[in-house]
Amino acid sequence: MSMLAGVILSASTFLGAGPASAAPPADAARPAATPARSADQVAATPRDAPSETPAGTAADTADRYADAPSGTAADAPAEFGTDWHDPLTAAPPVAKPATKSCAVTVAEAQFRDFTPYRGTYTPPSGCGDRWSKVVLRLDGKVKGRQFDRLGYLHIGGVEVFRTSTPEPSPDGIEWSVEKDVTRYSDTFRRDGDVEMLIGNVVDDTYTGVLDVKVTLTFYAQGGAVQSAAAPDRVLTLQDGTLTTPRNSERIVAEVYATGSGGGCEEYWYLTVPDPAPYSCKADQGPYREVQIKVDGRLAGIAEPFPTVWTGGWSNPFLWYVIPGPRAFDIKPIEYDLTPYAGLLNDGRPHRIDVSVVGVPAGQTGWSTPVDVLVWQDAKRAHVSGALTEVRVGDLTNSSTDTPGSQERLDTAGGHRLTTAGYVDTSHGRVWTTVRRTLANTSAHRWTDGENTDALKATWTDDETVTVDGRGPVGVRRTHRTYTMDGTTTLAADDRLRTVLTLGDRAAVDETRGGRRTTWSRLDDTYAGDATYTANVPRDQRHAVGTTSERYRLYGSDGCYDRVLVTVQGVLTRDRSDC
Template identity: 30%
Template sequence: MCVMSAASHCLNPRCFQQLHPPLLSQQSSSSRPAMASPTTCSCLLFLLALLLPLGAVPVPLKHRFPPLDLASSFNASEPPTTFFEVDRPIRPPRGSAGPCSALLLSGSFGYTYGQPPSTAAYALPECLAAARAGGGSIALAVLEWSAECRGRQFDRIFGVWLSGAELLRSCTAEPRPNGILWSVSRDVTRYAALLSEPGEIAVYLGNIVDGTYTGVYHANLTLHLYFHSAPPRPQQQQQHADLILPISRSLPLNDGQWFAIQDSTDVQSKKLAIPSNTYKAVLEVFISFHSNDEFWYTNPPNEYIEANNIYSVPGNGAFREVVVKVDQDVVGAIWPFTVIYTGGVNPLLWRPITGVGSFDLPTYDIDITPFLGKLLDGKEHDFWFGVTNALDVWYIDANLHLWLDQNSSKTSGSLVSYDVPALALNVDSVFRGLDGRFVTSASRNVSATGWVESSHGKIMTTFYQRFSYRNSNVYSKNGRVQVVNQNIDANSGVFATNGTVLLSEEVHQVFPLYVFSGTSDEVDDEYSQISVVKLGINEQRISGGIHGFSNSSLQDAQSGRGSMRVKKNLVIAGLGETHQVYKYIGTDGCYFRDVSSKNCSVIFDHSDDSCLKGSRHDWLGFSSM
């Protein structure tokens, strides 16, 4: 089986040389080979291996599936298709003024792979400067990426940075001949301190245009601001950091500012010194996975590859963990949500409803306040990132959010307790030839407690994480069918107290995933592939303290199925349909959406923002998967 992507960041040089040699001489101007797309290359090699007779050794493919372009369905009179990711609308706080909007950057991304990012000077929008002069503050900041493209092109990963701090990680949509439109809006209010200082905007979207892949992405990046007319209340003042330090690569670069993690031994780091009056610190981590690890959750263990004489496929098993260290201390871990990009599995699944998290990739917070006692010495400290079992390539960077004591030039602290047992990882497998099953399970606990003394008093902070993981990969019909069932269960919490509970936050997330892929009707160099995907997020958040109480519940369930006819590694026909149910209930409001699409058209779309009890919403959620 292969979970197929019509577009994949071919960042592995060996992979690219096999699959797309012409671009090496014609397009690449960097030391790294030209990129073919943001997902997996060797996936297709895996598919070929599973189609071969038992015990056969696969022959490396010389081509890859191109982005789907069913010319027979093209109608020049059709308007461009609008793609979208289902999420709740971003609403300004009551009583806020705005919006005022500023265009930050406008650009076209065609021959951009291996070239420097597009940059533009960032100056405070006039309305922000005026609001600050009048004693007002940012109530809401929204970064909007809007883009269009026409023709044929792979999906591409891209990032947006302000003064080295990443604000958005996203994937482009795959265009159609009649054109596509899409936009992404991200709440960037937490970067208020960064937005209030001059800087530089950088956007990297590596793209290649040639005689076959003609799509150029035209995009605008806009900032929308809303303001509190009066000075913020104390809880608003403490909500967002006073200083944000980027943990990323610095310009100039011929790439994004992210770190590229190539394998399980590759560790990337950056040295930082933090201000001596810091009293709270949170690390926000951006992650995306590509090439051989785009579908890491489908990868077989190396023993399976070796037993079947298959050497050209991604391996290292189906478990990945991002480990974050400060100096030599593991301060947290990330078990990432399985984002499927817009060219993944079957590109027709994601037209026009894109995969969960594909347009606005999730970020992950790790509270490192308990470790501040080790960091307040004025010296530089190493912030490290690694990925357990990684294959080429993972893009990782981070923003360090710092809260500063305005009434003191020096805070102090100490780590009281710290417990990070070794990762528990187990793989059980039973195979006979290309058929069989391997089951991977894992668990991890992280906890740390420390105190910091500032003008706010002596505050004891505890941060903890608890993870569990199970992945089942079953192969049948001589390797022609693969079924993946995976579940990630993640709990995290922060408690801050000075005798009175100042803050209590707990988050419980469950990421279910089901992938079916099978091939049939093989005649010479032609066959059919059927795919079924189910994924989603089930999340509970609860927080409380001296400033109030809030909670929320999110159930986001997406399912899709599709088929393709493949001839000589080209998709000559196909269809796809997707259904998604999104349900959010919180003290800040509610939002519900039930939407379905088929073959690039929306079949039905129902939404509302009421919080009615006993409504049809009550039975929709993960059970609908």
Template identity: 30%
Template sequence: MKIALRGTRSPILFGLLGIIIWCVYAAEPDQRSSGPASGSAVSQARLGRTLQTQPNPSPAAFAPSVGMRDTVLAGPAIPRPAGTPCVVELFRDVMLHDPGQGLPGEGFFPYAPPAGCPGPWSKVILQASFYNENPDTYLDGVMFTSISLDGVPLYMGGAQDNDVPTHWSVERDVTDYSAVLRAPRSGTLDIEGEPRFGPPFSSPYYASATLLFYPVTPAHGAQRVPDEVHALTDIGWQRVRAPTDLVGRTLSLPRNVERAYVDVLAHPRYNYDLVWFTCMPDADMAAFPELASPLAIGAARIGLEGDPPPQGCSGGSFREVQVSIDGQPAGVAPVYPRVHPLLNGWWNPSRMFQPSPTPQALNFMPYRVDLTPFAGQLSDGAPHTVALNLASSRIALDFAVSGTLLVYRDATSAQVTGQVTRNTLAGQPPAPQVASTLSRDAAGVVSGEVRTSSVRRYAIEGYIDTSRGRIRSTVERDVKFHNVLAPRAYDPPGADLGTYELALDMTSSVDGTSRRYLDGALIAEDREVTRYPLDLTYRYLSVVLQQAFVRQTDHWRPGVAPYSARLRHETGLTYAADGAGNPTQWQGYQRYVFADSCDSCHRVSLATQGGALSGYVSGAGCPGGVNRLFWAARPDGSPGEMRWIDR
């Protein structure tokens, strides 16, 4: 492997050789994740049972075959270290709600750490699987499912909708939450949604979840994980109804905080926030009522009388999460534009995602905000409030927001002192710029563009004095939001519903660098590029969608080789139907590409046609045509630094 040294810094030879050996030794062929659960019999939930054997194969670990109509995923399983894990089964085949009953359903389960694996662990992985045996069920009412321990979300994700019995499986690397996993906890399994009525709308979902604890081995050591993990909510998330709503907690933290981060999740819970990225400014919705056409994108469902309801979304399309400490701005997190399958209740294109859903559809990845410049403030012995709020141009919201605070302590100091020395975010409240060229021509057709943009560049700096010396931290971020909406709407007199079209071009992104210096010498540098692009062309009975999840990271520590990772998960879908709702076009593709500087390579391309898998290529472009992953890699795009090196 070719190692690039950084500038004129002198590497420590032993450390450099160690990282080379570690990377090469640990890389193993990865495992696929997709497909039906093995067995569908419903059993009594078995909660908190600890086993010392290798778990059964993941419900999703099998080679997909052309023609299958059940769920197919392009991403890899979480890479494993060597050895046999200890297994804690959280629950098995738990019914998320009874047939004929409404949502939400909520259940509780006890958790106890594995008696035979007291930790520390080299890695901890959550496996979860879901299924619904009724192919006629409408899953569009499900917003998300979550699994949490004492409020710390281990998993949050959406539902899949196939025209066959539907199964899907997910995995999460939860090693960073080891502090929560070391002691008994109360667990919550929660499904959120808005029900419809009648048997086709209320068939039950079944869920199973297991934690895999991999013990430390000579080749796969204990990773440097947060010393404390604090939930900012009680059940893993909190409903947000307005931009002023705060999701947070007042905490008394240790006196020796060296680093701090908060993992942020924000996604629509229901109502028009399901399509928040299509929302027009209030002034345009008032001036052009054609934008509320029943043919438009919207969350309204057909009433009992069967008439098409008005659609369209007002309030504007800007969304970002703001992080604060004691009311002072501390960071920003982008909101991933998850496309819910129900774009219009009248013709319901929810089958569009069969058999392969869009990125982030079934497994929401948190965004990590670096709060390290505030370490001195957090260590002063006083209670501090860490809070999130959803910045939005729309006043009425319906989002689920989650926050998890991660704290690293200075093991060599009982108490550190310090302060924030610079914070340019404090003078930059969210203020999106909106420009509209919408107009109505002589024929009564409304057209033009609505451009919404926000650009914030900020730097936050602080220091702490420790027994090792003064550590200065800097966090620099460029946070950008751009969205262009180009509608074309016509509402003729009489009973004719007219026409409605919408073209959308959106990108939400963060570029940034975090650095730490010990007595003036650089000891850590972490760079990130995160992109959430979305292109959508919609008209009644037709959708063309292109979406991607892009994440690039570069990490440097003194004396070892730099580590970099590149992920791009993209999809393209086309769905069209005739007047009776029968599909006339139904095709798509997905590409998943991950690589890192430890020789990881995962490349999968798949194609779908008519709701079935029509092509699947794995490993093409990787050495030897085989997908391989470094054991500590994060191929799913979840946050993480060089924790296998940091000590």
């Protein structure tokens, strides 16, 4: 049986940068399986629990942390019931200053179809118009039966938040998401239209209505907790073009790239080229790269994060309590376009194009809305400059198919880009050089019929930004690593088991004059192991599952370390150490 055949997942319902189509694609039941464990790792699984737990899986973690203050594994039922713990993540809450705050409700709506919520935003009174921090909070609730759904929030035409939703229990769940949105302060200083959409389908089968409220809380200046200096302007594209202020001295583009669309691009990392016998095809295989161009010239490259939505890998029992990294707060890809500032500062509109390498021609499946953040020179009406270098390396992308009783596709891809330029500011000539190097390797294995389907993949995205102007040279190095190691197996008795580990890691170092000034290390690791009976009504699935997340962030600003573990939807560990 094909594990990806007929996949039309609700989080994969296409969500564009603007209003979505009023007519959603047809929904379908989850496929019997998606990526699976390899045959040499998994045997047939008994009804009540996995027969063998591979070392290092989430169940392993639960055994080690069974002394959790929030409960123990013994508190968990023998299998999933009709209710479970509300969704939560191990990520830290947004740090807030101890200053006066003002809250504004931005949107409050029930989403039951593909009609966007529309309203108006008015800046808060009583907290000034310069803030030390602005925090967005979404509170949601849903009950019944529903798929995962994608959503966005626009204020004044600027995309400030992109998210996906958890899948509910019959008895109902509540969840919340916080995000530091101080960078959009320019947008928040004036009245603007609000548009929010979480495209949804409600009918006799999918009964969950998404009830959400979004607020912005503004913290007056002062206090120990401060965000980085917010940009002076936040811009959006107009008919695909960008016109920057003529005194721009730093320009950063954000792209909220999400692979979805009601088909294989939700699982882009699993696609294969012909003639490999697999249900999801792409001309060049699974390598994806998000590119941004200015007037047709390559200005930025990036690896997309392999987000797994809360119904992903055909096993919602993996995600009922703990979502995969970034699923609730979809982070934008950032491109430093400062080398192009001298070109962009001519007062004319310039064409900005975003594309995704590897998507078959004419196929939808990616949404790539763009915000542009601009820092201005307050002492100059016009900052002149020049783009001095665009050096594009060869894009490598090869896939090798090895036929056999277990088919195997090995993929390796990568790319390099260097851009450089200068601007003549009121504080002298400033040179900016941006170097980015991408690499991806993956090994995809599956059996005939895809009843066993496995992927092990790593993506790296290395970026170095060097700024040379008045004073010592500043260098910011960022090394990003994304990992995925998972297998799904559908046994002869229709027991479907998924074992999956996801990693989101980043190392950042900043130096000034060769001396390190700040640094940080992030390691967000999710692990899950869940089994249920496929192709039967919900009350006959006899599902079991253990999931865990450890989020570690440490560096020159301190440390944070939190571990969550669940068993059959019961939170058995919630512990913070540092």
